[in-house]
Ligand SMILES: Nc1ncnc2c1ncn2[C@@H]1O[C@H](COP(=O)(O)OP(=O)(O)OP(=O)(O)O)[C@@H](O)[C@H]1O
């Protein structure tokens with residue numbers, strides 16, 4: 001199973017140009033295979049940038065990242081990503097969006113249909129299979145996004161604030177579903193969020209970043225037992241972690 | 252009354268209204284005692300000219316010749332524009348190769364090519380289709396390129412992270428994402444086809460709608476000139492309507508409405 005290592009990574013936008021902007025500096029991280037890690041940090045500290053580099057969308061200006069020892073270069077279906085923005089293809093119906101990845105690899109009609117049924121159901125969009133994305137709400141589109149990446153079955157899941165646009169109930173259900181999917185498949189998940197409670201509830205490890213330039217400020221190991229239940233959100237341990245991280249983000 | 256209000260405020264009603272107003276104004280003007288029918292022929296004359304040209308078969312022959320040129324020029328021009336535009340808009344190497352050329356040729360009105368085309372190829376059918384082809388190509392290719400350049404990055408990134416190859420991204424993301432621009436390009440090309448058709452036929456043709464216009468001018472048949480103008484307008488209008496239908500079908504997914 002995949003393990004990601006980030007080694008002395010620094011990234012400067014517009015390097016060598018008139019106004020370079022260093023967004024990440026000296027990042028060293030280890031994402032154990034099959035673990036669930038969250039990244040939290042103030043807006044603009046470089047979380048999306050880091051995630052996109054792990055996806056292979058662009059290369060860091062310094063340092064490197066490896067997946068199972070191989071340097072990450074370019075995109076690969078093994079590293080799936082849910083983007084912070086809406087990335088649902090508006091020219092495909094919901095179910096065609098869901099089966100996009102398998103279709104790229106020449107999945108048969110039956111295989112596609114099977115995948116569509118499974119994941120449309122999983123993200124709670126039953127009955128909307130043949131709708132155009134423009135006919136869905138923002139939160140529903142986000143679920144299409146998520147279902148599409150799940151259906152593509154990557155080894156590493158990079159998720160950039162995937163549940164940000166959802167209401168509390170849907171969010172908690174999606175969190176539980178995500179944990180269940182993750183438990184069954186043992187994918188390595190790297191999850192960016194602004195929501196501390198979400199981070200604590202989901203993660204084995206929480207990476208707290210500081211801003212300008214983004215650095216690793218603290219790494220919190222969450223030792224709450226698994227499987228996680230909603231009651232745990234009210235335990236002392238949970239609240240203590242939350243308080244600690246909160247204080248860190250404040251300053 | 253209510254029905255009347257609905258009909259007249261609806262899209263169709265308002266459109267018909269504006270056409271009707273023009274007709275009525277025209278009738279009023281041509282009925283003035285001091286109107287010169289050689290300059291503004293009454294509607295009846297225009298209609299008679301229509302009947303004469305239809306019964307003699309002239310109009311049909313001219314229309315067929317013109318439509319053939321339009322379709323050939325439009326089809327070849329837009330097909331080339333689609334293929335080349337997609338490649339130029341997507342692949343940097345091809346862009347660097349062709350962009351200066353297209354940018355340099357873009358401001359030249361297609362009609363400016365007429366003299367050189369006549370010198371090279373004479374005044375035959377080929378030349379006329381070629382002019383229309385050039386016109387359609389130039390207006391269309393610019394839109395196709397713009398469409399390919401405006402593909403939102405996040406769609407490209409999403410496809411890539413799902414394992415799409417560069418060519419798969421091109422085929423399954425860039426081209427569909429660019430369809431609104433591409434269709435607009437096609438519609439502008441159709442309009443350009445009509446413009447250049449008439450111009451090319453005015454200059455060098457033995458048949459076609461433009462030829463009938465020219466003939467009307469030469470023999471002072473103002474009613475025939477008017478009639479052809481209406482025919483051209485009607486044809487272009489009908490084609491644009493058909494096009495909008497196709498557009499609406501292809502663009503079901505889009506928020507933008509016509
Ligand atoms: N393509 C780019 N070119 C130049 N600067 C960029 C680019 N993308 C991001 N930045 C800059 O990098 C910094 C970090 O951006 P990033 O999107 O990674 O932040 P983030 O931590 O994800 O923020 P948020 O929580 O608001 O999503 C920002 O200051 C942003 O302006």
Ligand SMILES: [Mg+2]
Nearest residue numbers: 047048084160
């Ligand atoms: Mg971000």
